[in-house]
Amino acid sequence: MKQISVIGAGTMGNGIAHVFAMHGFSVRLIDVSQEALDRALHTISGNLDRMVKKEKISEADKTATLSRIATFTSIQQGVQQADLVVEAATENMTLKLDIFRQLDEHAPAAAILASNTSSISITRIAAATRRPAQVIGMHFMNPVPVMQLVEVIRGYSTTDAVTHTIFELSKQLGKVPVEVNDYPGFVANRILMPMVNEAIYSLYEGVAGVEEIDTVMKLGMAHPMGPLQLADFIGLDVCLSILNVLHEGFGNPKYAPCPLLVNMVTAGKLGAKSGEGFYRYTPGSKELVLAERFSK
Numbered sequence: 001m002k003q004i005s006v007i008g009a010g011t012m013g014n015g016i017a018h019v020f021a022m023h024g025f026s027v028r029l030i031d032v033s034q035e036a037l038d039r040a041l042h043t044i045s046g047n048l049d050r051m052v053k054k055e056k057i058s059e060a061d062k063t064a065t066l067s068r069i070a071t072f073t074s075i076q077q078g079v080q081q082a083d084l085v086v087e088a089a090t091e092n093m094t095l096k097l098d099i100f101r102q103l104d105e106h107a108p109a110a111a112i113l114a115s116n117t118s119s120i121s122i123t124r125i126a127a128a129t130r131r132p133a134q135v136i137g138m139h140f141m142n143p144v145p146v147m148q149l150v151e152v153i154r155g156y157s158t159t160d161a162v163t164h165t166i167f168e169l170s171k172q173l174g175k176v177p178v179e180v181n182d183y184p185g186f187v188a189n190r191i192l193m194p195m196v197n198e199a200i201y202s203l204y205e206g207v208a209g210v211e212e213i214d215t216v217m218k219l220g221m222a223h224p225m226g227p228l229q230l231a232d233f234i235g236l237d238v239c240l241s242i243l244n245v246l247h248e249g250f251g252n253p254k255y256a257p258c259p260l261l262v263n264m265v266t267a268g269k270l271g272a273k274s275g276e277g278f279y280r281y282t283p284g285s286k287e288l289v290l291a292e293r294f295s296k
Helices: 011-022 034-053 059-067 093-106 122-126 160-172 188-204 210-221 227-234 236-250 259-266
Strands: 003-007 026-030 069-072 084-087 112-115 135-140 149-154 176-181
Touching (some): 011 026, 011 034, 011 059, 011 135, 026 034, 034 069, 093 122, 112 160, 122 135, 160 176, 188 210, 188 227, 210 227, 227 236, 236 259
Parallel strands (some): 003 026, 003 084, 084 112, 112 135, 149 176
Antiparallel strands (some): 135 149
């Protein structure tokens, strides 16, 4: 593995590109928007600056890392020489299937096609290609440069050889890979999202307020952040999408998204990325301020 292509320059995509480039891989970061690509490079540069400041890497390491990342607005051009393609686009089934059809057409025949999906079936994604044996899930955690876990999800047809390759590659990135079979939500989100949903239901039903719910889980369960703050961090739209996948995939009402979550997403209150969810977010500030709707 030498040439890595990453599809999507958002939070996950730029983090994945950052980690691969920092570990010596040549990376092609692809997005339909040049503006998004420019933002991604700015974000990566800023994250590397923080690592230099903390003396985790040198200024030369930063320069070398950035030099390994090239940007493209064309999938065809961006994946032509790829050994591995990691798709990190929006959590939308239709979009992902379209991307994988294009990857199958333009990526080299031997290339492995991976998805960073947090819940969508790898088997279904693989079925959109003529190489299902070479399609796998590679679910990084956010923020990618910091979090160690990679869920490695085997589709129905994914081979042992491809799984082994992705396992070893994850270790090269300093990550801890965990093999997971292809069922809705995999492991991380099958366990996490019902907890987040239950926290939202607790708020919706008046059991406690936002701060109280988060404090209970932080101090009582030793979670680094409360479930409502975490939902804001993930993106309420992403949480809703994953819960819908779980609900549809299992047909079990316990996965039905809370009406409050549905309403917030409909109203455009998506969490940190929109500036408001359960809390309000001001650029450059780490202070947690309750959204007006939830303030006492």
